[in-house]
Amino acid sequence: MREADELVATVFSGLAPLVIEDVIDEGARILVLARTPHQMVACPGCGALSERVHGYHVRTVADVPVDGRRVVVRVRVRRLVCLTRGCRQTFREQLPGVLERYQRRTARLTRQIGVVVRELAGRAGVRVLSALAVLVSRHTALRVLLGLPLPRRPVPRVLRVDDFALKRRCRYATVLIDAETRQCIDVLPGRRVEMLESWLREHPGVEVVTRDGSAAYA
Ligand SMILES: [Zn+2]
Structure with missing residues (x-):
């Protein structure tokens, strides 16, 4: 059994901060059951360490493939109680670098x-x-x-994308606007999504894209 544990630890080394409890072969995908280690965690409110469990919840996230198959990790994460008098909050333990908040x-x-x-x-x-x-x-x-995360030059945080029909011959243009300063950033011919994608690729740093005032991609 020790050898099997070592194999699991080698294959899933990127999940080292977690305790892997089981690996289930489901055919098309591999299911990894894991939990966070039993250790003290600092309260985000006051910094005091606690390991008093308030409850558990399960997060299911996809991981890098193994053996040409998809890997799904089901992690049991703790919600802990802060023991500091007056703080008394509960908080969910975080796993930065492994599981980022709100990520699947x-x-x-x-x-x-x-x-x-x-x-x-x-x-x-x-x-x-x-x-x-x-x-x-x-x-x-x-x-x-x-x-x-590659901001190299000033790129708008919130980008507004407006489509314009140019009157002659029904041609279109896509205008990129900094939604916060309302400055025009760029004008692209046409209105294809691919064009916007390649512009975003060349100008990393945009956090939110809105199209014609409505949030198309948040
Ligand atoms: Zn606290």
């Missing part, structure tokens, strides 16, 4: 998707990822692209 993928899977979508636009990136047993929608690919 492990940090290392998101990094891998980021590498692919930065190089390959739109459907090409999604197809390559699918061949690598990483299933993402184009919408997700675009969201990952938007989340790449």
Whole structure:
């Protein structure tokens, strides 16, 4: 059994901060059951350490593929009680670098998707990822692209995208506007999503894209 544990620890080394309790072969995908270690965690309110459990919840996230198959990790995470008098709050333990808040993928899977979508636009990136047993929608690919932390020059935080029909011959233009300063940033010919994607790829740092005033991608 010790050898099996070592094998699991080697294959899932990126999940080392977690305690892996079981690995289940489900055919098309591999299910990893894990929990956080029994250790003290600092309260985000007052900094005092606590391991008093208030309750548990389960997070299910996708991880990098193994054996050409998808990997899903089901992690039991604790909600702890702060024991400081007057603080008394409960808080959920965080796993930065492994599970980021509100994410449905492990940090290392998101990094891998980021590498692919930065190089390959739109459907090409999604197809390559699918061949690598990483299933993402184009919408997700675009969201990952938007989340790449590479601000090199001033790029608007909130980008407004307006489509304009140019009157002659029904041609279209896409105008990119900084939604906060209302400055025009760029004008692209046409109104295809691919064009916007490649512009975003060349100008990382945009956090929110709104289209014609409504939030198309948040
Ligand atoms: Zn506290």
